[in-house]
Amino acid sequence: MTIAPARSVDLLQELSGEAERLYNRHLEAPRLWFPHEQIDWGSGEDFKEKPWEPTDYVLSDGVRSAIYTNLLTEDNLPYYTESIMAHAPKDHPLNAWTRQWTMEENRHSMVMRDWVHISRCINPTSLEEGRVVQMSTGMVPRFENLGDLIAYVAMQERATQIAHRNTGAKLPKEDKQGRNLLALIAGDETKHYMFYRDLTKAAFDLDPSTMMEAVNRQVEHFAMPGVGIPNFTKHAVRIAKEGIYGVQQFLQDVVTPVLELWDVEHLEGLSAEAEKARVALFEMIDKLKAAVERTAQKAAAQAAAASA
DSSP: OOOOOOOOOOHHHHTHHHHHHHHHHHHHSOOOOOGGGGOOGGGOOOTTTSOOOGGGSOOOHHHHHHHHHHHHHHHTHHHHHHHHHTTOOTTSHHHHHHHHHHHHHHHHHHHHHHHHHHHTOSOHHHHHHHHHHHHHHTOOOOOSSHHHHHHHHHHHHHHHHHHHHHHHHHSOTTOHHHHHHHHHHHHHHHHHHHHHHHHHHHHHHHOHHHHHHHHHHHHHTOOOSOTTSTTHHHHHHHHHHTTSSSHHHIIIIIIHHHHHHTTGGGOOSOOHHHHHHHHHHHHHHHHHHHHHHHHHHHHHHHHHHHHO
């Protein structure tokens, strides 16, 4: 394998044309839906006349935690926009894309909160208290360079798509309203993922060494959006146990397909540091696979013991 010397690439400038192309592609297939049309308003009840009770809408702790964290993550949108805009000059297509992305993402918190209140699936007081903490803190990832930003957001959008999709699948079948609107949100996230996925692929074509190091860093330190949510770790454990999103989904549904699409394993012409990053990346993936296998074996043993 040839080890190439590092070369200086201005990714922001050189990705301008591809960002514009991908933005135009996104606009050519718009997803036109209105939050107010997704809600059965007539089924709602006044919380003053009928205070919320845990029995209003029975869900497992894992599903309830998923709805809670997914919604509060969507609430935190302004800070994600701020973080991305730090790398998107006013005259760059990435700036126009980010404004479009923000507009589309904003629908998610709107429709989810309306549904949560109508269905009474979550205590509205606890939800608002969580929103206050989350948005007062404004905790989001910050990136030193564009390569790390787009690598992270590509994986984050894919992970969010999976989380919304799997949450919807866990809702009672009679809640067509909830299942439909979470599918709509997952559809938006799919299109957003496609933009960042392909922009990152273009960045790999321009500067594979820089992007290899960026991807290694982002996989190693990846955390779902929402780490600033109160009791985030407790909710994350519940969500993983429910099979909605955890290490297994991160590995199988996010990392594996994304790295295959970027063809990371077969990149040529990497610098010495980038080659080290690739080795470290696949060593880390092997450790994640082993952890997933151990968890599966433990769960199988517990199930066998319970049925004995």
